[in-house]
Amino acid sequence: MTLKPLATTLALMCATLAGAASAAQPLWQTDAVFRTPESVLPDTQGERLFVSNIDGAPNDKDGNGFISLMGKDGHVQQLEWVTGLNAPKGMALVGRRLFVADVDVLVEVDADSGKIVARHPAQDAVFLNDVAADAQGHVYVTDMLLNRIYRFDGKALSVWLDSADLTNPNGLAVSGDTLYVACWGVMNPADFSTEVPGHVKTVSLTTKALSDYGSAAPIGNLDGIEMTPGGRLLLTDWMAGGLLSVAPDGAVSKLDALAPGSADLGVSADGKTAYIPMMKDGTVRAFSLDD
Template identity: 35%
Template sequence: MNTTLKIGLMGLSATLLFSQCAPQKTEEVVEEILVEAKTPTLTLLWETEASLPTNESVLFDEATGTIYVSNIGGMDPQAKDGKGSIAIIDRDGKIVNPVWVGGLNSPKGMAISEGKLYVTDIDELVEIDISTAKVSNKWKVEGAIFLNDVASHEGTVYFTDMNTGKVHAYADGSISMVSEGHASINGIAVAKDGTIYGLDGSGLKMWNADGTASVVNANVTGGDGLIILGDGNFVASRWQGEIWFASADGETKMLDTKSAESNTADIGYNAAEKILYVPTFFKNKVAAYKLDY
């Protein structure tokens, strides 16, 4: 997605002729310079040790600087085997606590709301009290098959079910369905004004006030993690090993790790420092990249 800006620069040259009858003459020369806009890029900063088993999601807590990582644990993302966990790493890539919370099954997306960490776990929404690092509640979601990404906004927790194409919401102790009919929906994010964005088979989409959804970008399809940058710009990952900079005007592929067989699952983001955290799934490590755009 390249943008060309035209900047007109005025150059003025004057030739003065001194004689009794000759007037002053001027010539104006307009010079046009084409300036190529910056292409969004990702630069690798660090990688953790490869000891975060099948890590699926990374969440950066802006309030504390804590980085949470959800680990499926085994090879099957739908296994109810108790191998799943949440780890904590620091901003230099050191694994601070490999099992901050254990005993989960196949944890995936995460979000924080009112002192609780919410994580999807196959067909349950799990609530973890951050202050005690204990599971404080679990909600079985009726009809759920493959709960995936999570986002929160003003006390409401939104989460997706990739296999049923539904978006659910948790608030005030109960779960409701927000929307359905979104094939292969995964990534979800909520803007500061409450607008919901998601990634499904049709691309990057936005929910309207009347509950309908509009496609913002139809090329970034089948996405996994979604970050709202603002000003109409987004970062989206595809699990297979791609990360895209996207907007309604187009998209730029910033990272492709498919040849290295390294996945790019549910990404996290440190907005203040413009650092993207990438869970590599079967590579068992998290990679941090500097985003420049």
Template identity: 35%
Template sequence: MKKATFLLLLLAPFAGQAQVHLEKLWETDTTQLRTPESVLWDPSSKSLYISNIDGKPWEADGKGFISTLAQNGVVQTAQWATGLNAPKGMGISKGKLYVADLAEVAVIDLRTGKILRKIAPEGAKNLNDVAVGPDGDIYVTDSATSRIYVIKGNKAELYLENAEIQRPNGIRWVGKRLFVFDAGKGGFYEVNADKSLKKLAEGMPSGDGIEPLGDGFLLSRWAGIVHHLSADGKLTQVLDLTAEKKNTADIGFDPQKRILYIPTFNANSVVAYQVH
């Protein structure tokens, strides 16, 4: 899902960026998914992993689970992994699925769907999104503390704490570059090598998912809006589902087929869009 060529494109100024358009392909019914928060496309299995909160977003009620979907939207296993509370962002590394779940990161065996262990970063409160680094390490945002943690093996440690990021949510590595999306003020940042921040865009409250798209990004806002950010910094709204009372939480993307997957949270469905 990460393309090395993207790094060069991002550095180059672009004139006459092509407009991005979304064409709806399908939507799941509302009978099997329960407050879906995040979608992760797995090119190895050709499946989608869906985190289901099934309750209040920050409540430890033991009701959360992970579903698997085929790429056409058919539910493969409604409750592939259980024993979670309010699962949100996910990432795959070395045969394991890492899931942000309140103050813990659950480590799940991809072969069996069984939880192998749970890792609790010290001081964590509201872990939200997960990204896999260049070396396979796991990075996770904490929306309550303005922190980013890194998990190396079975050990979690603080990676970054910066009050400029209010309620950090979306996080994504693209090659060797790290990006963070702020749910509070709605800023989108690159984290520099010295851990200072470079603001790339702003004005997107309830910032959530990050997906690289060629020379730019698709950025989702939980409130029900998706933007395209081009390499030259132009921010364009490409989808608004607020009138349909559907959220656009932590999106997933298949870069080969250019299909965007949107978990609608309170609407209890996942919607797929062809990106043109």
């Protein structure tokens, strides 16, 4: 992926920087042992983190992809824990089932054994990216290139929302009856560049009503998105790099600059730690948050 200077300049000019939010404090960084790490997800049981590794091009069906296990202290427990994937990206847990977006398939994994138990094809999918689950166990998956969100209801995976207004949706997070969408911005599929970077949108889980979160002002080429227990919305900007916090009025605070390639973050259950995969560096970084 290459970055056009115009996109960076516009994102910095249009994003409103609020000084109220405190900066994130670095805790640790792993060695460069991962292979294109795209997403980190804390396990709801124990002290483990799941890390998805694309290990190749983000849309290649090459069989190289895998999921790693690591401790919340940054120690890698098993590099190739789940294998037999192509280009795994976002993940979500429903009970002890780990759901993984893998190009055009939602892969279901036993979160205890690491065994793949099912593969759910997404009709016409091109670039499945992030995954989130609601309180009822429904699983939502973005297709970044098709401006589409799929939903798995436990039996079937089908198109749930199809709208150009999603502006190349990347990350997903659920809080209450709202789905939060980190939008990349309308992009050139050849190199993922944008003239106008994306911002955060919300979707009602009951009505599917689509709205801007606070403001339609560009923020960045957004990747990961998480809502902390304290109500802080956290984002990562893949192209420019950065861990961001966005207020309900749309005001943006940069908590850490990071480097380009900062991807789909995970947040601890207490909201006090953020785990960020650095796709270009092959590392995972952890930060302390004041939620």
